[in-house]
Amino acid sequence: MSPILExxxxxxxxxxxxxxxxxxxxLSAGEIHAVVGENGAGKSTLMKVLAGVYELTSGELxxxxxxxxxxxxxxxxxxxxAMVFQETNLxxxxxxxxxxxxxxxxxxxRLRGLYIQAQRFLLSLNFYVxxxxxxxxxxxxxxxxxxIARAVHHHARVLIFDEPTASLTPExxxxxxxxxxxxxxxxxxxxxxxxxxxxxLTLSDRITVLRDGEVVAADSTRNFDRARLVHAMVGRNLxxxxxxxxxxxxxxxxxxxxxxVRNLSMGxxxxxxxxxxxxxxxxxxFGLVGAGRTETMKIISGVLKRDFFYGGEVxxxxxxxxxxxxxxxxxxxVVYVTEDRKVEGFFxxxxxxxxxxxxxxxxRGNPLELVTMTEARRMAGEWTKRLGVRAIDxxxxxxxxxxxxxxxxxxxxxxIQKPKLVIFDEPTRGVDVGAIVEIHRFINxxxxxxxxxxxxxxxLPEVLALSDRILVARQGRIVExxxxxxxxxxxxxxxAVH
Amino acid sequence: xxxxxxxxxxxxxxxxxETGSAPMMDGPLRPNALLDAAPVALSLxxxxxxxxxxxxxxxxxxxxxxxxxxxxxxxxxxxxxxxERSVTFVAAGPSDSLAVGLDGRGVLILEGPHAGxxxxxxxxxxxxxxxxxxxxxxxxxxVANGAEGRTAADWKRDLMERGTTGSLWLVNLSAPGATAKRxxxxxxxxxxxxxxxxxxxxxxxAWRHRILAVEKEAxxxxxxxxxxxxxxxxxxxxxxxxxxxxxLFAPRNQLVEFVLREDAYRRRMIDTVDSNFWIAPSLSSGxxxxxxxxxxxxxxxxxxxxxSPSWSYGLVARCAxxxxxxxxxxxxxxxxxxxxxxxxxxxxKLYVAAKGSGRIVAIDLADVGAHDQ
Numbered sequence: 011m012s013p014i015l016e017x018x019x020x021x022x023x024x025x026x027x028x029x030x031x032x033x034x035x036x037l038s039a040g041e042i043h044a045v046v047g048e049n050g051a052g053k054s055t056l057m058k059v060l061a062g063v064y065e066l067t068s069g070e071l072x073x074x075x076x077x078x079x080x081x082x083x084x085x086x087x088x089x090x091x092a093m094v095f096q097e098t099n100l101x102x103x104x105x106x107x108x109x110x111x112x113x114x115x116x117x118x119x120r121l122r123g124l125y126i127q128a129q130r131f132l133l134s135l136n137f138y139v140x141x142x143x144x145x146x147x148x149x150x151x152x153x154x155x156x157x158i159a160r161a162v163h164h165h166a167r168v169l170i171f172d173e174p175t176a177s178l179t180p181e182x183x184x185x186x187x188x189x190x191x192x193x194x195x196x197x198x199x200x201x202x203x204x205x206x207x208x209x210x211l212t213l214s215d216r217i218t219v220l221r222d223g224e225v226v227a228a229d230s231t232r233n234f235d236r237a238r239l240v241h242a243m244v245g246r247n248l249x250x251x252x253x254x255x256x257x258x259x260x261x262x263x264x265x266x267x268x269x270x271v272r273n274l275s276m277g278x279x280x281x282x283x284x285x286x287x288x289x290x291x292x293x294x295x296f297g298l299v300g301a302g303r304t305e306t307m308k309i310i311s312g313v314l315k316r317d318f319f320y321g322g323e324v325x326x327x328x329x330x331x332x333x334x335x336x337x338x339x340x341x342x343x344v345v346y347v348t349e350d351r352k353v354e355g356f357f358x359x360x361x362x363x364x365x366x367x368x369x370x371x372x373x374r375g376n377p378l379e380l381v382t383m384t385e386a387r388r389m390a391g392e393w394t395k396r397l398g399v400r401a402i403d404x405x406x407x408x409x410x411x412x413x414x415x416x417x418x419x420x421x422x423x424x425x426i427q428k429p430k431l432v433i434f435d436e437p438t439r440g441v442d443v444g445a446i447v448e449i450h451r452f453i454n455x456x457x458x459x460x461x462x463x464x465x466x467x468x469x470l471p472e473v474l475a476l477s478d479r480i481l482v483a484r485q486g487r488i489v490e491x492x493x494x495x496x497x498x499x500x501x502x503x504x505x506a507v508h
Numbered sequence: 509x510x511x512x513x514x515x516x517x518x519x520x521x522x523x524x525x526e527t528g529s530a531p532m533m534d535g536p537l538r539p540n541a542l543l544d545a546a547p548v549a550l551s552l553x554x555x556x557x558x559x560x561x562x563x564x565x566x567x568x569x570x571x572x573x574x575x576x577x578x579x580x581x582x583x584x585x586x587x588x589x590x591x592e593r594s595v596t597f598v599a600a601g602p603s604d605s606l607a608v609g610l611d612g613r614g615v616l617i618l619e620g621p622h623a624g625x626x627x628x629x630x631x632x633x634x635x636x637x638x639x640x641x642x643x644x645x646x647x648x649x650x651v652a653n654g655a656e657g658r659t660a661a662d663w664k665r666d667l668m669e670r671g672t673t674g675s676l677w678l679v680n681l682s683a684p685g686a687t688a689k690r691x692x693x694x695x696x697x698x699x700x701x702x703x704x705x706x707x708x709x710x711x712x713x714a715w716r717h718r719i720l721a722v723e724k725e726a727x728x729x730x731x732x733x734x735x736x737x738x739x740x741x742x743x744x745x746x747x748x749x750x751x752x753x754x755x756l757f758a759p760r761n762q763l764v765e766f767v768l769r770e771d772a773y774r775r776r777m778i779d780t781v782d783s784n785f786w787i788a789p790s791l792s793s794g795x796x797x798x799x800x801x802x803x804x805x806x807x808x809x810x811x812x813x814x815x816s817p818s819w820s821y822g823l824v825a826r827c828a829x830x831x832x833x834x835x836x837x838x839x840x841x842x843x844x845x846x847x848x849x850x851x852x853x854x855x856x857k858l859y860v861a862a863k864g865s866g867r868i869v870a871i872d873l874a875d876v877g878a879h880d881q
Contacts, residue, residue: 264536264834270736272529284532318514323529328735479535491534 014039014199020069029055030223042200044214048442052223053203057170061093062086092166094157102146110160136185170201173440205442207239244444262478265289268431268462274322279305281486289462294477297506302486303466307433311346312339340372343430355420358409363390369423393422414445433464470499482506530760531738536833543822543839546869550583553866558852561600565854568595596660601643609638612659621646622681630677630688642701647682652698664788667715674698692722702744705829712741719831733831739823743850752827755848758789759821791847791864793819812842820846820864
């Protein structure tokens with residue numbers, strides 16, 4: 011196959027520090043090419059150059075045999091290069107259909123026609139998303155679907171997916187893989203960035219591995235296996251640390267009942283659900299997108315409000331609570347680590363220290379109390395060291411960090427609040443294998459310290475690897491509870507679907 | 509403004525208050541059918557308090573105290589003593605002391621240094637509802653009086669009238685006339701007693717679904733140990749490897765919780781309906797179609813749904829030394845080991861007395877790994 015796109019000795023530096031250096035990369039026509047690497051390896055930077063977000067510091071980009079200098083994403087799109095970003099870039103106040111056809115508006119638009127057109131288009135992709143729904147009301151999985159649909163709609167010749175399946179359920183992933191293969195059959199070249207190595211091994215024709223901004227391996231997929239990929243990515247063998255056998259693990263005993271939720275209801279999203287959470291344990295929560303897991307936990311932590319009448323009860327250590335804002339929940343020791351870190355997790359233009367300090371300020375009783383940046387920097391230093399946050403510069407803005415490091419900042423910002431109950435929503439979404447191991451280790455340490463931990467995850471091996479007990483949600487309620495000793499992927503999935 | 513009005517209306521109507529629901533049985537109390545799977549060691553009507561005394565297993569049944577001898581996988585009962593009143597508890601203690609509670613009468617010391625002594629009055633009042641007893645030493649007995657002026661058999665009425673007249677007494681048997689000191693009062697039907705590792709006493713307070721810790725020697729404010737249990741707690745028995753066994757004799761149920769809030773309705777029900785058919789927990793159920801529950805809600809294809817709301821249930825919880833439940837053994841709505849009032853470890857087995865179903869089942873502790881906590 012002839013190359014459609016090529017990087018030659020591509021280097022991109024920020025403040026003189028190269029994020030990628032001397033990269034040689036080739037994409038053939040009609041090829042699915044997986045790019046893998048740890049967070050901070052330079053995958054997203056390389057792809058952002060390709061999508062017109064950044065310009066190369068040195069080296070060249072050849073597209074269709076001709077050098078290409080992209081100045082903006084619009085220019086890249088005009089050339090036929092589209093990117094589906096890791097963090098969705100949709101307009102939350104507009105409907106799904108309006109987002110898909112954004113930029114193609116006529117002088118007079120007939121919304122009904124637009125919705126019908128969008129409905130047909132979404133169904134052709136097997137995406138069950140309401141075209142009239144506001145994007146702000148969608149969960150992360152459905153937002154990702156809209157993002158993919160928008161890229162497919164633009165008839166791109168090169169399509170770049172940055173962590174496309176991170177927030178999709180197994181069922182949706184199956185549809186997504188079929189879609190990618192269909193696009194490939196139609197002659198589209200696809201670059202696929204993923205931390206789920208099985209997906210890269212299953213879907214791609216070729217794999218390029220980046221480490222510290224350089225290509226460390228590039229080969230046909232059939233010459234790779236999981237162990238070789240992991241070794242190439244991190245320079246050491248992590249297979250035993252990541253998603254080890256659940257049988258080898260000793261389950262933590264039940265501690266005190268910290269949280270008791272009874273008949274909790276919120277519209278038709280959370281429907282009369284009841285469960286408990288115990289201290290010194292990790293309670294895993296699995297469910298398909300739309301199962302109401304995130305919404306349930308957001309009600310508990312005061313981000314969302316339950317139904318006013320007959321909305322059920324939430325008891326924290328036996329005490330009846332109804333949080334209308336997150337602050338009283340934080341003061342009571344309930345923290346929620348969001349799944350959508352870019353929107354809800356941090357202030358992207360503020361530094362690591364400032365973000366962590368914001369978390370700490372929430373717990374202070376006196377609003378007039380003065381705080382100093384020296385103190386903030388000391389606290390930030392402590393937490394970045396504890397969580398292993400790697401930044402080029404200690405004063406770097408959070409937006410400049412890789413996904414894994416951003417996630418660690420969000421975790422630090424929550425844990426500085428000294429919680430009794432920590433709710434992690436998709437804690438390793440868009441995070442590389444090295445950081446996953448670190449985050450998992452940290453979550454385990456929290457439970458060992460006697461804190462009640464809830465982990466919401468759509469990735470079954472993660473649920474099985476972390477949890478002491480597993481709750482399965484379906485259609486807005488908890489439908490099954492399993493001890494880790496009896497849980498299998500098949501059992502959990504059966505409960506989540508049937 | 510709208511929110512304030514809504515809140516006021518909710519407060520007026522009683523929405524969103526703390527008494528509207530029954531807790532989930534999940535986590536360590538997740539339902540299973542282990543009590544029904546356990547072999548029946550003995551079928552005995554009204555079987556109640558199991559206890560170990562002089563290296564043998566004893567139980568009460570109606571107005572009798574029986575000695576139980578293992579024979580293969582079963583138990584053979586032989587009569588030890590009969591009384592004119594129902595036996596409410598059997599307590600064994602040091603120096604081979606044995607005490608029994610007699611419903612409506614008081615406590616009789618059956619064996620030991622104070623054999624023959626009767627405690628018929630306590631604190632100047634007749635001891636009519638002795639629900640639990642615990643020896644501290646051969647001369648000191650702690651007695652729980654479930655409800656003042658009411659017999660222990662009348663427990664359902666005490667619950668439906670929201671009784672809080674229970675009390676806890678320390679009785680000095682060596683003093684002339686057996687003097688008693690009050691350790692706790694205004695308790696909502698205390699039903700179980702055990703020595704805590706820190707020198708205090710654990711007391712199960714049935715109608716408030718909780719376990720309290722109280723000082724042994726002096727009256728003090730009880731400390732809450734475990735609250736919001738999903739069933740009414742009964743006797744507490746020490747486990748061999750540390751911790752405790754807790755028998756929970758009847759399930760909490762949302763309908764009962766609702767009826768307990770509706771005073772006028774409840775009064776009318778008490779006045780006009782036979783107590784067997786009250787909307788109230790029970791030690792056994794399903795015996796009459798007159799029971800206040802819809803058949804359609806309990807059965808599917810003529811089979812009892814195990815998860816259906818039931819007036820009776822079987823539940824034993826294994827608890828940590830802090831009384832936090834660690835795991836549990838259940839007999840669900842479709843089960844046949846309901847109304848568990850007592851249990852006792854003996855010869856490597858946990859014997860569970862289901863008063864409602866009239867049977868003792870034996871759980872082999874090695875098989876179920878009950879001590880692997």
